Amino acid sequence: MLRGRQTWVFPNRPTIISTATVGGPFEAEGPLAEDFDLLHGDLWLGQDSYEKAEKKMLEVACEMAVQKAGLQKQDIQFFLSGDLMNQIISSSFTARTLAVPYLGLYGACSSSMESLTLGSLIVDSGSGNYVLCGTSSHNAAAEKQYRYPTEYGSQKPPTAQWTVTGAGVALLGSKGEGPKVTSATIGRVVDMGVTDPFNMGSAMAPAAVDTITAHFRDLRISPRDYDLIATGDLGRVGHRIAVDLLKKHGLEIPEDRFTDCGILIYNQDQPVVLAGGSGCGCSATVAYGHILNRMKKGELKKVLIVATGALLSPLSYQQKESIPCIAHAVSIEYDH
Amino acid sequence: MSNKKKKKLTPVQQQYHSFSKAREPQRPVLLNVVRAFLAGGTICLLGQFIQDFFLWNFNFTEKTAGDPTVAVLILLSVILTASGVYDHIAQWSGAGTAVPVTGFANSIASAAIEHRSEGFVLGVGASMFQLAGSVIVFGVFAAFVVALIKTTLALLGGS
Numbered sequence: 162m163l164r165g166r167q168t169w170v171f172p173n174r175p176t177i178i179s180t181a182t183v184g185g186p187f188e189a190e191g192p193l194a195e196d197f198d199l200l201h202g203d204l205w206l207g208q209d210s211y212e213k214a215e216k217k218m219l220e221v222a223c224e225m226a227v228q229k230a231g232l233q234k235q236d237i238q239f240f241l242s243g244d245l246m247n248q249i250i251s252s253s254f255t256a257r258t259l260a261v262p263y264l265g266l267y268g269a270c271s272s273s274m275e276s277l278t279l280g281s282l283i284v285d286s287g288s289g290n291y292v293l294c295g296t297s298s299h300n301a302a303a304e305k306q307y308r309y310p311t312e313y314g315s316q317k318p319p320t321a322q323w324t325v326t327g328a329g330v331a332l333l334g335s336k337g338e339g340p341k342v343t344s345a346t347i348g349r350v351v352d353m354g355v356t357d358p359f360n361m362g363s364a365m366a367p368a369a370v371d372t373i374t375a376h377f378r379d380l381r382i383s384p385r386d387y388d389l390i391a392t393g394d395l396g397r398v399g400h401r402i403a404v405d406l407l408k409k410h411g412l413e414i415p416e417d418r419f420t421d422c423g424i425l426i427y428n429q430d431q432p433v434v435l436a437g438g439s440g441c442g443c444s445a446t447v448a449y450g451h452i453l454n455r456m457k458k459g460e461l462k463k464v465l466i467v468a469t470g471a472l473l474s475p476l477s478y479q480q481k482e483s484i485p486c487i488a489h490a491v492s493i494e495y496d497h
Numbered sequence: 498m499s500n501k502k503k504k505k506l507t508p509v510q511q512q513y514h515s516f517s518k519a520r521e522p523q524r525p526v527l528l529n530v531v532r533a534f535l536a537g538g539t540i541c542l543l544g545q546f547i548q549d550f551f552l553w554n555f556n557f558t559e560k561t562a563g564d565p566t567v568a569v570l571i572l573l574s575v576i577l578t579a580s581g582v583y584d585h586i587a588q589w590s591g592a593g594t595a596v597p598v599t600g601f602a603n604s605i606a607s608a609a610i611e612h613r614s615e616g617f618v619l620g621v622g623a624s625m626f627q628l629a630g631s632v633i634v635f636g637v638f639a640a641f642v643v644a645l646i647k648t649t650l651a652l653l654g655g656s
Contacts, residue, residue, distance in 0.1 A: 210614035310611035312578050313628065314587025314594055314603050316529070319522040354510035355517070363517040402520050433588070436522075 165379025185326030243272030271470030298440030329445025362399025393444035396437030536593025
């Protein structure tokens with residue numbers, strides 16, 4: 162049901178009946194290691210390419226989510242997924258293995274909440290009983306495609322971020338126990354003319370702010386209605402900009418209720434991560450792992466996940482195009 | 498960002514640029530320069546030791562000892578790249594490891610390793626020079642231009 166200009170409210174409250182998160186070696190060293198269902202010590206996962214390793218993570222996450230819900234693959238009506246690889250191969254190849262009707266999505270790192278939003282719409286409208294929403298990213302595969310070879314010695318600036326190696330999957334059902342998806346705000350593409358791909362935080366912050374303000378305007382609520390608002394992968398740089406931008410727009414979010422998945426996932430003393438984590442896997446693993454776990458423990462009742470995405474390609478960057486960005490917000494509630 | 502680029506931006510974008518710039522950590526330029534000096538200097542010092550080693554132990558002149566010296570440095574760089582250490586050293590030292598011949602070797606070796614998964618022909622062979630290619634193209638062209646100038650001057654009666 163449309164509310165305001167760009168927000169959907171889901172009166173039937175689709176339930177996240179199970180989730181699964183898979184991470185890599187750097188995530189295992191981070192503070193949220195406990196919240197992952199499966200951690201791999203090796204970037205290769207026993208595969209012979211990084212791309213295959215990413216696909217493997219997503220496949221395993223999907224299997225685990227279905228298994229946790231006590232269901233079979235045949236019970237799943239639709240699989241919605243997106244990732245960072247060219248032609249979204251990780252998602253499509255996982256869909257090949259799953260053999261479930263599939264819609265491939267691309268919203269860069271916002272794919273996590275894009276798939277959850279569309280999945281909720283399907284379940285809410287009664288067009289499906291069980292919908293699997295997933296996304297994945299792999300550090301080395303993303304570096305290879307977007308930047309330089311992994312072993313190439315280039316010095317990254319302090320604003321650069323570290324792509325998360327991980328896959329996160331949520332299984333939505335029309336009934337059952339678990340956190341409920343209550344509303345979602347679809348973001349606009351915002352481009353503030355930032356061209357530096359080593360500064361994604363400041364490129365994406367305005368998109369996150371645009372979607373957050375739209376969410377509160379459309380639903381006529383205030384940030385105090387949420388226990389936690391978490392952006393996807395702004396990192397330390399983007400988060401600081403987003404806080405100040407929101408203040409400028411007259412929307413002050415209490416500091417203890419506003420965070421970023423890219424900051425949460427790594428320790429500050431992990432030297433290679435610089436400004437924080439990024440990638441589809443960042444918001445997906447932190448939201449479906451850490452944040453939902455906190456909700457299940459009763460620490461949080463209502464959260465807003467704002468997954469941010471930078472819609473650039475290596476070609477558009479080389480052709481000196483600026484970076485268009487997007488953010489999608491999903492509101493999740495859990496009443497015990 | 499240069500002024501020319503800035504002119505293309507709308508006033509709102511320009512405003513955002515100054516807003517975000519004030520909140521971003523800057524590249525530690527001075528520290529990077531010192532580190533580059535130390536790392537680059539160390540590599541050159543190592544090169545000097547290797548060159549002296551060839552001069553003292555083998556039948557090399559100062560001119561001919563250069564080739565085996567470069568070969569040893571390249572080999573070291575490739576070994577460090579293959580064992581996954583070079584990129585960490587480079588993050589610390591910046592231009593210090595990028596400018597010497599070790600950086601060039603690293604750019605080729607890393608690309609070759611990275612694209613091994615696409616096979617020898619379409620992967621390693623085709624992608625090996627994706628970073629080094631422009632160095633080779635413009636290096637050869639620059640050498641050609643310099644040679645042309647030198648030859649012309651010689652023909653005009655220079656020494």
